[in-house]
Amino acid sequence: xxxxxxxxxxxxxxxxxxxxxxxxxxxxxxxxxxxxxxxxxxxxxxxxxxxxxxxxxxxxxxxxxxxxxxxxxxxxxxxxxxxxxxxxxxxxxxxxxxxxxxxxxxxxxxxxxxxxxxxxxxxxxxxxxxxxxxxxxxxxxxxxxxxxxxxxxxxxxxxxxxxxxxxxxxxxxxxxxxxxxxxxxxxxxxxxxxxxxxxxxxxxxxxxxxxxxxxxxxxxxxxxxxxxxxxxxxxxxxxxxxxxxxxxxxxxxxxxxxxxxxxxxxxxxxxxxxxxxxxxxxxxxxxxxxxxxxxxxxxxxxxxxxxxxxxxxxxxxxxxxxxxxxxxxxxxxxxxxxxxxxxxxxxxxxxxxxxxxxxxxxxxxxxxxxxxxxxxxxxxx
Numbered sequence: 001x002x003x004x005x006x007x008x009x010x011x012x013x014x015x016x017x018x019x020x021x022x023x024x025x026x027x028x029x030x031x032x033x034x035x036x037x038x039x040x041x042x043x044x045x046x047x048x049x050x051x052x053x054x055x056x057x058x059x060x061x062x063x064x065x066x067x068x069x070x071x072x073x074x075x076x077x078x079x080x081x082x083x084x085x086x087x088x089x090x091x092x093x094x095x096x097x098x099x100x101x102x103x104x105x106x107x108x109x110x111x112x113x114x115x116x117x118x119x120x121x122x123x124x125x126x127x128x129x130x131x132x133x134x135x136x137x138x139x140x141x142x143x144x145x146x147x148x149x150x151x152x153x154x155x156x157x158x159x160x161x162x163x164x165x166x167x168x169x170x171x172x173x174x175x176x177x178x179x180x181x182x183x184x185x186x187x188x189x190x191x192x193x194x195x196x197x198x199x200x201x202x203x204x205x206x207x208x209x210x211x212x213x214x215x216x217x218x219x220x221x222x223x224x225x226x227x228x229x230x231x232x233x234x235x236x237x238x239x240x241x242x243x244x245x246x247x248x249x250x251x252x253x254x255x256x257x258x259x260x261x262x263x264x265x266x267x268x269x270x271x272x273x274x275x276x277x278x279x280x281x282x283x284x285x286x287x288x289x290x291x292x293x294x295x296x297x298x299x300x301x302x303x304x305x306x307x308x309x310x311x312x313x314x315x316x317x318x319x320x321x322x323x324x325x326x327x328x329x330x331x332x333x334x335x336x337x338x339x340x341x342x343x344x345x346x347x348x349x350x351x352x353x354x355x356x357x358x359x360x361x362x363x364x365x366x367x368x369x370x371x372x373x374x375x376x377x378x379x380x381x
Contacts, residue, residue, distance in 0.1 A: 054348060058341040065337040066118070066330075070111045073326045079103075080127050083324045101127075114330065123331035128323045133331040136316060139217065141335065144305075144312035146221040148297040150232045155240040156290060162240075163247025164279065170252055182241040194234045194307040201230065213310040231308045235301050239293045246289040250282035257281070283354050291347030298339045 081097040082089065098104045102113065117123065123133035166175050185193075202211035213227040221228060254260065255278050263273050302314035309315070313332055320328035 051349065054345055058345055061341055062334070062337050063115075066115060066334050067111065069330055069333045069337075070114065073329055074107060080324055080326050084127050118330070118334060123334075124327040126320075126325055126328050128320075128325045128328075133327040136328055137313065137331045137335050140311060140313040140316040140332075143215065143221050143310070144298070144314065147228060147231055147235070147310065147312060148294070150222075150228055151235045151239065151297055152290075152294065154232070155236045155243060155293070158236075159240045159243035160247050160286065162244045164251055164274065166244070166248045167251030167255060168274065170248075179245075182245055185237055185241045190234065190238055190301060190303045191307055193237050194230075194304055197230050197234055198307075211308070213308045215311055217311075227310075231301075231304055231310050234304050234308075235297060238301065238304075239296060243286075243289050243293060247282065247286055250285045251278060254278040254282045280354070284351050287347055287350050287354070291343050294343045295340050298336055298343070 079094070079098075081094045081101065081103060085093055085097060095104075102110060105113075114124070121134055123137070125131065126133050126136060129136075162178070166178055169175050198211045200206060201209040209229050210227060211230070213231060215221055215224055215227055255274075260273055260277055263277055264270075268277075298313075302318060304310070305312045305315040306318055313336070317329065317332045319325075320332065
């Protein structure tokens with residue numbers, strides 16, 4: 001019987017090429033993926049163009065504010081030259097000083113010259129003391145920054161922990177009594193709180209603290225804590241109730257969210273739900289609240305500095321307005337405007353970084369959403 005042999009497939013010359021082509025294609029895919037991974041690691045964040053736009057809008061805001069401040073100082077009823085020389089000065093002397101100060105030039109030209117010098121950090125000399133306005137701002141801003149740092153370091157943790165505690169014990173007797181006290185402190189004007197603390201701690205009741213902040217200009221204010229106690233305590237009583245109420249409202253809303261209820265159903269401990277689920281999601285309004293507080297404290301609280309004679313930037317601005325010291329007024333207001341713009345920018349960037357949805361978006365929308373939400377939360381829950 002004949003055996004039939006079926007032909008076996010013979011290796012062809014194109015098979016190795018096919019296999020080699022497949023391996024080449026796989027290797028090409030791997031290289032493409034590797035290049036893509038490198039590009040993703042080196043790629044700029046999606047929100048970076050938005051940040052550039054915010055910086056440009058902040059610069060534009062500062063320019064507009066500088067124009068408004070210059071116009072306001074030009075509208076002051078008195079003449080700086082007459083203020084410097086006194087009411088008995090002759091008209092020739094006044095005109096000579098006006099020419100030396102450049103006050104006889106057209107107003108637009110005066111603004112351009114002042115703006116150009118301000119961009120270089122030169123604000124001119126004080127009309128009252130002949131000291132460079134930039135030096136006055138630097139010295140006084142340092143004092144206000146020290147006071148601001150003390151208030152924030154104490155008020156923010158106190159308000160945050162207190163707000164979380166009140167949210168956990170919502171509608172309890174402790175919550176109701178605390179909220180009533182907060183409403184009371186929010187209703188009191190700043191000067192009433194300041195004077196009340198002076199009467200309590202600087203007169204015959206408890207005469208333990210100085211009523212006036214006589215800081216040594218050669219020593220850092222942080223090394224003279226006795227002069228910081230009353231101004232800092234006053235500002236804490238002003239800003240802490242707002243922050244505490246804001247944290248409480250944000251935490252209550254977060255604790256009522258569906259994902260928190262789902263976490264409770266899964267048996268996750270309550271402390272873990274609070275600190276790993278609720279608190280991170282309540283940070284956005286808190287960040288914006290801290291920004292609002294920082295803007296208030298940037299000037300050191302003008303009324304508080306005046307009451308305690310604290311040598312900060314707010315007190316310097318008050319004195320400059322009384323003396324019609326135009327260079328100092330312009331230097332202080334422009335510095336505060338730039339500071340406010342910077343605080344807003346930092347707060348928005350922090351909000352984007354702690355919010356994944358905004359962090360991955362090319363155009364984070366903070367103004368319409370976050371700002372409105374913050375205003376609602378400020379009213380309490």
